[in-house]
Amino acid sequence: MSIEIRHVTKRFGDFTAVDDVSLEVASGSLTALLGPSGSGKSTLLRIVAGLEFPDCGEVLLSGRDATGLAPQKREVGFVFQHYAAFKHMTVRDNVAFGLRVRKRPKAEIAARVDELLTLVGLQAYAKRYPAQLSGGQRQRMALARALAPKPRVLLLDEPFGALDARVRAELRDWLRRLHEEVHVTTVFVTHDQEEAMEVADRVAVLNEGRLEQVASPLELYDEPASEFVMRFVGDAHRIGGRLVRPYEIALEREPDDGAVEVEVERIRVLGAEARIDLVDGSGAPLVARLRRDELEQLGLERGEILWARPERALAATAARP
Amino acid sequence: MRRFLPRVVALGYLLVVLLAPLGMVFYRTFQHGAAPVWTAISSPEAVHAFELTLLVTAIAVPLNTVFGICAAFAIVRRRFPGKGLLNAFIDLPLAISPVVVGLSLYLLYGRTGWFGSWLTAHGIQVLFAWPAIALATVFVSVPFVAREVVPTLRELGDDQEQAARTLGASGWQTFRRVTLPSIRWAVVYGVVLTTARCLGEYGAVAIVSGRVAGKTETMTLLVDDDYQNFDLSGAYAAALVLAAIAVVVLVVMTLTKPKEEAA
Numbered sequence: 116m117s118i119e120i121r122h123v124t125k126r127f128g129d130f131t132a133v134d135d136v137s138l139e140v141a142s143g144s145l146t147a148l149l150g151p152s153g154s155g156k157s158t159l160l161r162i163v164a165g166l167e168f169p170d171c172g173e174v175l176l177s178g179r180d181a182t183g184l185a186p187q188k189r190e191v192g193f194v195f196q197h198y199a200a201f202k203h204m205t206v207r208d209n210v211a212f213g214l215r216v217r218k219r220p221k222a223e224i225a226a227r228v229d230e231l232l233t234l235v236g237l238q239a240y241a242k243r244y245p246a247q248l249s250g251g252q253r254q255r256m257a258l259a260r261a262l263a264p265k266p267r268v269l270l271l272d273e274p275f276g277a278l279d280a281r282v283r284a285e286l287r288d289w290l291r292r293l294h295e296e297v298h299v300t301t302v303f304v305t306h307d308q309e310e311a312m313e314v315a316d317r318v319a320v321l322n323e324g325r326l327e328q329v330a331s332p333l334e335l336y337d338e339p340a341s342e343f344v345m346r347f348v349g350d351a352h353r354i355g356g357r358l359v360r361p362y363e364i365a366l367e368r369e370p371d372d373g374a375v376e377v378e379v380e381r382i383r384v385l386g387a388e389a390r391i392d393l394v395d396g397s398g399a400p401l402v403a404r405l406r407r408d409e410l411e412q413l414g415l416e417r418g419e420i421l422w423a424r425p426e427r428a429l430a431a432t433a434a435r436p
Numbered sequence: 437m438r439r440f441l442p443r444v445v446a447l448g449y450l451l452v453v454l455l456a457p458l459g460m461v462f463y464r465t466f467q468h469g470a471a472p473v474w475t476a477i478s479s480p481e482a483v484h485a486f487e488l489t490l491l492v493t494a495i496a497v498p499l500n501t502v503f504g505i506c507a508a509f510a511i512v513r514r515r516f517p518g519k520g521l522l523n524a525f526i527d528l529p530l531a532i533s534p535v536v537v538g539l540s541l542y543l544l545y546g547r548t549g550w551f552g553s554w555l556t557a558h559g560i561q562v563l564f565a566w567p568a569i570a571l572a573t574v575f576v577s578v579p580f581v582a583r584e585v586v587p588t589l590r591e592l593g594d595d596q597e598q599a600a601r602t603l604g605a606s607g608w609q610t611f612r613r614v615t616l617p618s619i620r621w622a623v624v625y626g627v628v629l630t631t632a633r634c635l636g637e638y639g640a641v642a643i644v645s646g647r648v649a650g651k652t653e654t655m656t657l658l659v660d661d662d663y664q665n666f667d668l669s670g671a672y673a674a675a676l677v678l679a680a681i682a683v684v685v686l687v688v689m690t691l692t693k694p695k696e697e698a699a
Contacts, residue, residue, distance in 0.1 A: 164602055165601075165602075166598055166601070166602070185601070186598075186601040186602050187601050187602070187603075187604045187605055187606060189602075190604075191602055192602065192603075193598070193599065193602035195595055195598070195599060197595060199595035199596050199598065199599035200596075201596055201599070201600075201614055202596070202618065203617045203618060212600070212603050212605070212613070213603035213604050213605075215613075216600075216603065216604050216605040216606070216609045216613070217604055257599075260599075260603065261602070261603070263603075264603060264604055
């Protein structure tokens with residue numbers, strides 16, 4: 116099912132959470148809403164789910180107006196950051212909930228729940244209560260619960276935000292694979308650009324309630340539409356008035372055209388690559404990334420004065436003033 | 437020694453303030469064996485008082501349970517003008533002396549009162565009959581369910597309710613399947629407190645009932661009546677029955693509550 120958001124605005128008192136956002140999500144796609152906290156991404160997701168109602172603008176699901184439709188009539192699955200597990204129900208009853216309130220036949224419910232518990236790998240935990248599960252298991256249960264009634268859209272609000280780094284990486288992969296299997300239109304909210312780039316096939320970047328750019332991860336990285344996007348999606352630094360990615364800074368011992376003088380503040384070797392913290396003449400920090408062999412070849416040392424030259428500046432063309 | 441101080445103080449206090457008077461009643465009741473006790477509590481006046489108290493409790497408890505849950509929902513989940521007022525009004529019965537409650541009902545439903553004149557004209561007897569006793573009891577037992585449910589509901593948050601809505605549950609289904617099971621112990625505890633208050637109410641009921649033995653006398657009034665008439669064994673026996681009902685309610689609640697939730 117496709118989602119169409121048209122000129123949606125939502126205010127909470129004086130605060131404008133979502134400011135005239137229009138966005139189309141194609142049927143079957145996997146889209147990330149990316150932005151810092153307070154950028155309106157969660158509010159936008161909740162508006163799509165019917166958990167909030169916009170002050171103006173429209174939400175269309177499958178081309179039909181759903182702006183004022185109650186959440187239970189939208190056929191969406193929603194996954195909350197803190198799981199929102201039904202604490203007084205077993206895992207099995209949690210997953211069955213959406214089918215029970217729809218009064219499906221018992222045999223059908225049992226079959227569907229078994230199918231989903233297998234899908235999320237929780238068959239052995241069916242009789243446990245949420246309090247007896249780990250965070251990752253709870254979130255997988257929440258996913259199974261959201262998918263059980265066969266929603267036409269799956270919405271996830273910072274689904275991995277409360278989990279530790281390793282479980283988060285696992286679940287990311289898992290969500291990606293799940294999407295390939297189930298193919299339900301999926302939108303997830305995240306403040307983690309790496310997560311958005313890794314999982315989604317389209318990323319919508321939000322800032323202060325406004326939509327900055329909607330693009331594929333690659334486009335977003337290579338052709339950011341604004342300075343905000345460029346700085347938010349991967350690091351970016353300003354050298355001589357131009358914005359540059361850390362991988363595209365060449366460090367040289369001799370002055371060159373367009374190069375600026377920098378001092379090496381710190382060198383950190385992170386496995387196959389190294390991160391060089393630099394400061395320019397004005398004291399602004401700058402980060403360059405080199406491969407190990409490049410670093411060894413240069414023989415850099417702390418406190419050394421170098422020349423940093425942007426190899427390829429990003430065209431932050433549509434940058435707003 | 438210092439380690440034991442808190443529990444010594446707590447237990448000693450309860451012993452002096454609670455258990456000694458109750459034990460005294462128990463002792464006095466059975467001082468001359470069980471026969472006079474039985475005679476006292478099986479007298480027509482006592483049986484009627486017992487029935488009247490149960491009737492009034494059976495009216496007030498369900499009413500205030502439903503109201504309490506509704507009020508708690510309104511206070512915690514909704515934003516509306518006058519919410520602060522509602523919150524304050526719920527506590528009113530705790531702040532106002534029951535005697536004042538009785539007096540205000542008397543003024544309202546008396547022969548010349550706003551409602552009283554109309555009701556009298558239509559031949560409906562409220563004052564000095566069970567409806568007034570029920571009204572007084574409902575009034576004084578309003579706050580307990582709401583006061584128990586509000587903090588539980590607040591702590592619960594609305595995450596689970598929102599999840600239920602997105603899963604296709606209607607408002608009623610969400611309440612019955614998700615919210616109510618989560619707040620049930622707060623409701624049960626509120627019901628127990630409400631019941632205890634209804635059984636024990638004296639001041640407001642004393643004013644509006646007329647205190648006719650065998651007609652408009654509740655258990656508490658009967659105890660007082662017996663006592664005033666120097667029928668001490670009758671007073672003790674009735675008091676014991678009253679205390680016993682309260683203790684049974686508390687014990688039943690404690691037993692039905694699952695171990696891990698009983699704090």
